[in-house]
Amino acid sequence: MARLKTHDEALRLRLINRAAATVFDRGAGALSLRRLAADVKTSTTAVYSLFGNKAGLIDSLYQEAVRLFLARLTAVRPSDDPAADVVRLGIAYRDYAVANPHLYGIVFADRLDYEPTPERLNEAGSTIQPLVDAVARGQAAGQFKDGSAEVIALSCWGAAHGLVSLELSGNAPTGLDIGAVYEETLHAVVSGWRARAGDGGHSAPPPRP
Amino acid sequence: MARLKTHDEALRLRLINRAAATVFDRGAGALSLRRLAADVKTSTTAVYSLFGNKAGLIDSLYQEAVRLFLARLTAVRPSDDPAADVVRLGIAYRDYAVANPHLYGIVFADRLDYEPTPERLNEAGSTIQPLVDAVARGQAAGQFKDGSAEVIALSCWGAAHGLVSLELSGNAPTGLDIGAVYEETLHAVVSGWRARAGDGGHSAPPPRP
DNA sequence: AGCCGACAGTAACAGTGTTATCAATGCTCT
DNA sequence: AGAGCATTGATAACACTGTTACTGTCGGCT
Incomplete structure (x- = not known):
């Protein structure tokens, strides 16, 4: 098909964990997709392909x-x-x-x-x-x-x-x-x-x- | 002194009332200073001279x-x-x-x-x-x-x-x-x-x- | 080897709160 | 009266946000 997927389950977990950590000690208001992506060394695109949008990300945190x-x-x-x-x-x-x-x-x-x-x-x-x-x-x-x-x-x-x-x-x-x-x-x-x-x-x- | 004040108590009341109305039926998340100022036909400066910042405005709503x-x-x-x-x-x-x-x-x-x-x-x-x-x-x-x-x-x-x-x-x-x-x-x-x-x-x- | 399409990072868009700039204004002093 | 000027307030710029369009990159298939 095409190039290797890097927006995979492993990245998804890293994003969720990092997001949960941020929310854990700075609150949901401090959660920024850009910062999150930068922290995990990827791009904002990853969040959108894995979670749809920010609401989707929070949905996973909720879960x-x-x-x-x-x-x-x-x-x-x-x-x-x-x-x-x-x-x-x-x-x-x-x-x-x-x-x-x-x-x-x-x-x-x-x-x-x-x-x-x-x-x-x-x-x-x-x-x-x-x-x-x-x-x-x-x-x-x-x-x-x-x-x-x-x-x-x-x-x-x-x-x-x-x-x-x-x-x-x-x-x-x-x-x-x-x-x-x-x-x-x-x-x-x-x-x-x-x-x-x-x-x-x-x-x-x-x-x- | 200088020009006539228009950022006065009357404007303050109009801003609070409008903000309260917005919060009342669309929630605090839907409150934007720019929209608020536009709705009341003034500039964002008014909010800052009357309330300090957005937190100050919400503080008044809280009160x-x-x-x-x-x-x-x-x-x-x-x-x-x-x-x-x-x-x-x-x-x-x-x-x-x-x-x-x-x-x-x-x-x-x-x-x-x-x-x-x-x-x-x-x-x-x-x-x-x-x-x-x-x-x-x-x-x-x-x-x-x-x-x-x-x-x-x-x-x-x-x-x-x-x-x-x-x-x-x-x-x-x-x-x-x-x-x-x-x-x-x-x-x-x-x-x-x-x-x-x-x-x-x-x-x-x-x-x- | 060449090609085509899935992929992912970059950059653009529309919006936010906030702040700096600067023109308009009307009192005060000469 | 007229010039000066401090005060006022709107405009525009800045730094940030979420979101989306674009574009270059890459790898399996023909």
Whole structure:
């Protein structure tokens, strides 16, 4: 055919790794295709033939971030106390976010121009599964109210996500031990969804007039 | 002195309003100084003499967004049921965010290149005050555990922020009635922080073995 | 050997934020 | 009144971005 391909899988990996490193310690805003190409000793053409455009590159980073995130969450092995597992999943959630703030940001925050594809959103959505499973096991063990495990899981997910997000963006009040507040919140939410005597459903109490 | 000033307060307002409108319906990423200046029939110089640079302009938008947000929250008048007030504050929180997603994003999410000044962060931090007050009243009425009202408030704040943030970024699972889950979560968190018989402190329960 | 087409680097294009230049302006001083 | 001049603001230049067109290079096939 023609000359040897150099825009191959190896180059693709080098580009992704370099991009991830840049995003990791300077944020997604500091990612420039020209600099990236120069750093990896190739041309901008490589990015376009391998990823289509910048959004495609970020898409791959997004995918990678989700993969790492999911790995961290599935490392939390189910125990015989599902309610405690929920708390431990929450702690793993924060561990990941604090360790990789910018990668976390690509998936759950910083969103600049980039809009993830529905496919990526689906992948990201799947990271809630370990939590849903833990809640379902908790329900089976009588630790949580009956009803949709997804609802209870999303509730815990939201609490975790919210505090982590406030912490990373600097919007959390200073002078508080955020780690401690975080754990207390997880316990409070879990406690709020605990099955209580004479309470079976999961519907909210009627609004006050 | 010299020629008549046209880069005055009136122009400043027109620029802010136009910028807010652009951000409101096309996001902060679509804000260009050149377009903004052209739209308002002036030159880019105006932005620099009035705001310093683009960050200064966004800083003003940030301030405006916080002002609107605080107005929405203080519109929730304290009732004789502080725990219900906490829930109502949470609902007002979401109402604002859903009504003004991009302005909300400037303060609590989208963060592109822009880093808010400590002063702005302080102002944003003050928006939690109505919630802290409600929690404190609830503690006085025996509805919440004793301990730091800030901690309990931040806990509720985080839950609200998390779910709203997931919703706006499209990371919430589809097929669920988010509004309903949101309210249920608020009730669950409030319930989790409720004072219970024989429980005075606010420390987390000991981890199960 | 010669050729043709896939390939990849260079350079051009349209846009951005920012800054330097410079003409227009109206007060102040002679 | 008229000249001078500091202040003001629009224009144009600069350095950067993502993206695309171009063009020279290369290697297998005829």
